[in-house]
Each structure stands twice: as C-alpha cells, then as structure tokens.
Amino acid sequence: MRAQRRSNTLLPREKMLxxxxxxxxxxxxxALLLRTGCQGMNVMELASHLLEQFDGLEKLLTTQHQHLMSxxxxxxxxxxxxxxxxxxxxRVLREKVAKSDIITSPESTREYLQLHFQGxxxxxxxxxxxxTRHxxxxLETLFQGTLNAATVHPREVVKQALALNAASLILCHNHPSGDPEPSQADIRITRKLKDALELVDIQVLDHMIVGQGEILSMAERGLV
Structure with a gap:
C-alpha cells in the first residue's frame, strides 16, 4: 500500500519526464509546484482542492500573496x-511585449495587462x-484608489511621459468589480488626459479597462 501511494504521488513527475x-x-x-501535501491531503488531493476552491488555475495564480498565505x-x-x-x-510576458510592436501584437499586451492587474x-x-516604434x-502605476478627476492628475502623467521620452501611451486601469464597462468618470478622465498630452505631442492610443478575465478597449468603442 505504501509503495502504491508513493507511486501515485510521483506520477506527475514521471509523466512529465x-x-x-x-x-x-x-x-x-x-502538484509539481506544491511538491508535498498537507495534513490530511496528499499533494494531488491538495492541488485538486485548491483548484476547486479558487474556481480554476487563473484565480489561484493571480491571487495576492497575502491572501495565499492565509x-x-x-x-x-x-x-x-x-x-x-x-x-x-x-516577466516572460513583459519581455515579449517589450520586444514587440504593440500595434501588431495586441494579444500579448492584453495578456500582460491582465496579469499585471489580476487579483x-x-x-x-x-x-x-x-x-516612436510603439x-x-x-508600464508604471501612477494612481491608486477610486479613480475620478480629483485623483488622476494630468500633469503627473505628462511629466512622466516626458521624463521617459514617450511618443505615445496606452492608459489602463482595473475594475475590481470585474465589470470592464467604462464609467462616465472613465470617459471624462480619458478625454482630459488626451487633451493634456496632445499639448506636448504625445498620442493616447487607447484606454484599456481590465475586468475579470476580460479587457475592454475604449478605442474600439470610439471613446478615445
């Protein structure tokens, strides 16, 4: 029985090899990442339990570290x-995105932003x-908290864009509620930032809103 249990525990590693x-x-x-189980569960049971508890791999791996600890x-x-x-x-996605043209590889950009904001x-x-080659x-986080005209300051965005010698940029933020639909505040902020950046010849290409498993492009909606 012990030998059989040990064989089952090693099966994922043997299968990969x-x-x-x-x-x-x-x-x-x-199970390969976890390596060992915990009291009352072997490693395969623990892996299955975690996937069920978090409703899949995406939510598990994008949960904040502090939550995982508990x-x-x-x-x-x-x-x-x-x-x-x-x-x-x-970091793999960051390298991939950094070496590519954002315009010709939008899916890599979406995946990267999804990982950046998830959880x-x-x-x-x-x-x-x-x-200039897109x-x-x-990718820099500039503001936190409920976003409105009082918390997102155009001068800070312009200042950072000039400091980085950016030719264009994509605005992005998350909706913790999971619904990526733009609010009226999102639309107003986008217009305000676009107007401010145009004064220094920096183009706003898009404003992407990250929801739960979905990213909405305001440019595709004609809102940029």
Whole structure:
C-alpha cells in the first residue's frame, strides 16, 4: 500500500519526464509546484482542492500573496512558490511585449495587462509608455484608489511621459468589480488626459479597462 501511494504521488513527475509538460493536467502541474501535501491531503488531493476552491488555475495564480498565505494547506513556503510562478509569468510576458510592436501584437499586451492587474482589490491607474516604434518603454502605476478627476492628475502623467521620452501611451486601469464597462468618470478622465498630452505631442492610443478575465478597449468603442 505504501509503495502504491508513493507511486501515485510521483506520477506527475514521471509523466512529465516521459511525455512532456503539455501532457499533464492542471492538478498534476500544480502538484509539481506544491511538491508535498498537507495534513490530511496528499499533494494531488491538495492541488485538486485548491483548484476547486479558487474556481480554476487563473484565480489561484493571480491571487495576492497575502491572501495565499492565509489559505489552509498552503502556508508561507507554498504560497511563496505560487507567487513566484506568477511573477515569472509576468516577466516572460513583459519581455515579449517589450520586444514587440504593440500595434501588431495586441494579444500579448492584453495578456500582460491582465496579469499585471489580476487579483488587485483596489483600483489602480497605470500607463504603458511607448517609443516612436510603439515598443514598450515602461508600464508604471501612477494612481491608486477610486479613480475620478480629483485623483488622476494630468500633469503627473505628462511629466512622466516626458521624463521617459514617450511618443505615445496606452492608459489602463482595473475594475475590481470585474465589470470592464467604462464609467462616465472613465470617459471624462480619458478625454482630459488626451487633451493634456496632445499639448506636448504625445498620442493616447487607447484606454484599456481590465475586468475579470476580460479587457475592454475604449478605442474600439470610439471613446478615445
């Protein structure tokens, strides 16, 4: 019985070695990251339990580190491993986006922004600053909290764009509610920022709103 249990525990690793990572299920891949189980659950049971608790891999891996620390069965070591995995994904996408033309690779940009904002409990406003070839210079969070005309200051956006020698930019922020539909405040802020940046010959290409599993482009709606 002990030998059989040990064989089952090692199965994901053996399966990866013989068939490659694409052959593994999500619970099996997660089990490899977790490495060990916890009291009352072996590693496969723990992996399946976590996926069920978080309603899938995306929500689990995009949950804030502080929240993961409080989840039964994880603890500091496992929570840190999962958070590190998410950060590696972010950095891979960041490198991919940084080397590409935003206009010709919009899906990479959307994936990167989704990872950047996913799991945040408060609204954050960021700018994706671009050079003359529409390549990423930087993604910087400039404001936090409920976004309105009082909290988003055009002069700060203009100042940072000039400091980075940006030729254009994409405005982006999240809606923690999960609904990416733009509010009237979002529309007003977009127009205000666009007008301010036009004075210094910097173009606003889009304003993207990140919801739960979805990103809305205000440019595609004709709102930029």
């Amino acid at each position: 013989s068939m490659g990572p694409s052959a593994l299920t999500e619970p099996e891949l997660l 989840v039964k069965g994880l603890g500091p070591a496992k929570a840190t491993q999962l958070s590190a995995t998410l950060e590696l994904c972010r 945040l409990q408060r609204e954050q406003f960021a700018c994706l600053f671009l050079d 390549r990423v210079i930087a």
